[in-house]
Structures are given as structure tokens and as C-alpha cells.
Amino acid sequence: MKFTDMFAYLEGYVTIQADGYFLERFLNICTRRELNIWNLQRRGAERLTADMSLASFRQIRPVCRRTRTKVRILSRCGMPFLFRRYRRRRFALIGLAAVFILLWYTSGHIMGITVFGNSRISTETILEHLARSGVELGESTHGLDSSRIRNRMMTDLDDLAWIGINVSGSRVYVEVVERLEQEQGVEMDQPSSLVATKDGEIDSVEARNGQNMVKPGDGVREGDVLVSGIMDNETQGFRYVHAYGEVYAKTRYSLSREYPLSYEEAVDTGRQTTRYTLRILDKTFPLFLSRKQPYALSACDRSEQEYRTPLEFLPSLFVEKEVWREQTKESRSRTPAEARETAVEELDKELSGMITGDTEVLEREVSDTLTERGTLAVTVTLVCRENIAREVPIDPPEEENTKETE
Amino acid sequence: MREREQRNQDQQEIQKPERPTLRERAADALDISKEVLLDTVLITCIGNREMTLENYKGIIEYTDTCIRVKAKPNAVRVTGENLELRNISRELLYITGKISEIGFCRS
Numbered sequence: 074m075k076f077t078d079m080f081a082y083l084e085g086y087v088t089i090q091a092d093g094y095f096l097e098r099f100l101n102i103c104t105r106r107e108l109n110i111w112n113l114q115r116r117g118a119e120r121l122t123a124d125m126s127l128a129s130f131r132q133i134r135p136v137c138r139r140t141r142t143k144v145r146i147l148s149r150c151g152m153p154f155l156f157r158r159y160r161r162r163r164f165a166l167i168g169l170a171a172v173f174i175l176l177w178y179t180s181g182h183i184m185g186i187t188v189f190g191n192s193r194i195s196t197e198t199i200l201e202h203l204a205r206s207g208v209e210l211g212e213s214t215h216g217l218d219s220s221r222i223r224n225r226m227m228t229d230l231d232d233l234a235w236i237g238i239n240v241s242g243s244r245v246y247v248e249v250v251e252r253l254e255q256e257q258g259v260e261m262d263q264p265s266s267l268v269a270t271k272d273g274e275i276d277s278v279e280a281r282n283g284q285n286m287v288k289p290g291d292g293v294r295e296g297d298v299l300v301s302g303i304m305d306n307e308t309q310g311f312r313y314v315h316a317y318g319e320v321y322a323k324t325r326y327s328l329s330r331e332y333p334l335s336y337e338e339a340v341d342t343g344r345q346t347t348r349y350t351l352r353i354l355d356k357t358f359p360l361f362l363s364r365k366q367p368y369a370l371s372a373c374d375r376s377e378q379e380y381r382t383p384l385e386f387l388p389s390l391f392v393e394k395e396v397w398r399e400q401t402k403e404s405r406s407r408t409p410a411e412a413r414e415t416a417v418e419e420l421d422k423e424l425s426g427m428i429t430g431d432t433e434v435l436e437r438e439v440s441d442t443l444t445e446r447g448t449l450a451v452t453v454t455l456v457c458r459e460n461i462a463r464e465v466p467i468d469p470p471e472e473e474n475t476k477e478t479e
Numbered sequence: 480m481r482e483r484e485q486r487n488q489d490q491q492e493i494q495k496p497e498r499p500t501l502r503e504r505a506a507d508a509l510d511i512s513k514e515v516l517l518d519t520v521l522i523t524c525i526g527n528r529e530m531t532l533e534n535y536k537g538i539i540e541y542t543d544t545c546i547r548v549k550a551k552p553n554a555v556r557v558t559g560e561n562l563e564l565r566n567i568s569r570e571l572l573y574i575t576g577k578i579s580e581i582g583f584c585r586s
Contacts, residue, residue: 100538101537113541
């Protein structure tokens, strides 16, 4: 009954009171004309009350005339009456329509893309390639052919091993599986040599198979063969092996830069303004009036906050916060010692970003010279110890006499 | 007139239990629901509170203590208290209330 009740409510119904002598006849004619009547209750000898759908009620007049029944409406119920009450409120109706249009739009278009599983390929790169294949914020989700997009992504991005594209509501989930590192690509049964990846001075060779080509103290350049996979000795003869192991070498990383002794520095004056910008999809709504930069000389810090709606199909709301700080230029001067200190700090930081995790730093060399231009040229060199060996496969030639590694 | 009616009635009463009509036999043979083929009323009760009458012909009387319904082969009389017609359509009558008696009668 609940389900039909809902339909009755949508369609609208009235509770009527019918008075007459021939109420049974009235009911019979109503049913024969297929008028919807329900919840009949007798209220005395000549009276009954009943619920009637709005459409049926409009056709009741001839029946009443034939059976001499007087019908009165006791109450009205349902959506049509509700709408009639709000008919004058035009903006409420416009708002309601806007809500429905928005719902319809957002449920059929991409409102968010979530990329996960990637570590080497950046999310931006993936999003850029996805956009080229038609997966972009605001695009329709209906025409999305995930197998075609997958094929295209696989051909575009070499590092992809697999990519899965799932549409859930209006959010697209992109699962990425990356190819394994290429260094691990050489199989154990494939003949290979160890080759230097960097210039350096050999510190120790820990080869577990293969012919050593270098000894501690030797200097090597990038690409030099360190341990050869081609072996030739008296007991076993000439053969190809899979050379592997570690070759540690002293490597040098160096950076140099000039630092002026008298310079201009931007200093905050203490005055600042904060501006907010709303962003939905690719549309931005600035929440401030003037579009000019607030100060003649200023620095700006930007931060963005994402507000995700609880409903999957609605787009996230981004609030961008900009803090503009007014600045003035002040001339400063420093002693060579001070300049050296800042230089070492700055260059050290940059150098530590260049070396990989398992590299051991042996020593740090700092040298500086005063130039004629009034600047201090500082060079920071890190001497490190690291494994520079990389396995490179060798194809055994058909003819015995080609020796590519010697 | 009165006599002929009586005779008809007698004939019906004699005929029915002994020899089923052709339609009845057909319904039995074809395994079709009889109320469709024979165009008779189908009454379903849920306890004494609810009742549906399918394939009825019309309402003869409706008060809150007695409902008489025209149907084939006989009219149906339902008596009780606070009887309500919860739903009526061409084929179906849905009665609620406290039903005390259901009977068949000549209209």
C-alpha cells in the first residue's frame, strides 16, 4: 500500500464527502468509468467519505448529476496542491530547477580524478595524458571507453605496466601499475657485464662473478666496463657469464656559485593582505575586487585547501589562499666569512638533493676566492663512496673473434 | 412467474452437484483458474479483518455493518462492524473491518 500511496501523493488526491440516496449506484458508475476511489467510509445513511485521485475527481461531475449526489471536498493533498501553493514564489521554483539541473549535470560528468599506485610517473603527467584521451574534469562520463583510453595510455607512457580506469559515480579512479626498474631487467642466465654509471676512482671491487677489469685506485669514466662477463682462463677456456656484484668508487659532486658581498635584500614591512579564490572544476571565482597586485613590491604565499563533498558525484571545492606581504628593498653588505657561511648552507642543501640514498659522504671540500667584481666564488665538493656498477647485457656474437669488451 | 423461478432454481440445484457444466469440465481439463473461465467471484480472506472479492459485478448495498455485492453465480453478503471499502476498482473489492459473516444469497 505504501508504494501506491506514494503515487497517489505525486498525482494529488482529494478527500471528498458524498451525500445522496443512491451512493451504491454512484460507486458502481465510478468503478465502471475507472475512476480511482479508495478509503471509503460510511458516515450515516446518506453520507460517505472517500479519497479520490485528482484526475478522477475532474471527471466526477456527470456521475454526480446522474445519481443526484452532492460532492464536497474535505481536504486536498499531494504534490500538485503543494506546487500551487508555491506557484507565486518564482525564485524558489528557479532555485529548485537549478538544483535539479545541477544534479543532472554533475551526475553525468567527471567531477574528480583519483590517480593511485604511481611512484615514478607523476600524477600530473598521467592527468595530462588522460586529458588528451578525453578524461578531464567536466567531460561526460557516458562516452568513456575505458579500453580505448587504456590502450592509448599504454602506448603513450612507456613506464606503464598496466592501467585501470574505473568510473564510480562521477569520480574516475585510475589505478596505475608501473613497470619494474630497468636495472633489474637482466636475467641471471643472460650474459652481462658491469658498467660504470658515473666517473670516479675505484675504491673496492666486490664482484661475485666475471672478470675484474679494474683495481682499487683506478680512475674510470662513465660507460667503462668494470667487470666483464667474457671470461677466458686456462682451466675453463673462453666463455660468457653473468657478471654481478658491487663496485664501490669515490665520486665527486660539486657546485659553485658567486655571492656578492654587497647586495639588496627584500624585507617584509609587516603589512599584508589575504585573498581567497574559490575554484570548482576549472572555473575560478575570485572573492576580492581589485585584480591588481596589492603592493608595488611584494611576495606571495599560496596555499590550497580541498573541500570534498560527501556525495561522490559532486565536484570538490578548492579554496585558494594568497597572502601578499609588502616588501621593501634594503641594501646590505656582508663579510666574506658570512657569505661563505650562507653559500655552504645553500649549496650543501642542493648537493644533498643530488646524491642517492645509499651513498656514503666521505668528506666535504669548500674552497672560495674573491673575484674582481666584489663577489665571493664558493665551490662545495662532496666526496662520496657509492656503488657505480650497472648490469648491461651482452649478446654473445656468432663468431668467436669479436671481443667487444676488450 | 414465481413458479418458473422456483423451477429454475430447483433445476440448478439438482443439476450442479451431479453433472458439471461443459465450462467447468473444460476448466478442469485445461487447468485454468476457474473464476476466469466460469466468470465467478473469487473471495480471499485474511482472518476476519481483511477480505478481497475479485471478479464482482457491482455493489448493491453498502453500510458500515453490511455489504452486499452482485456477483456470479450468487450475490455475496458480508456483515460485520465498521466495514470499509479500502479500495474499489472494476475487478477488485478490498474490504476491511470486523467481518462476522459471509454468505451467498439471491440478490
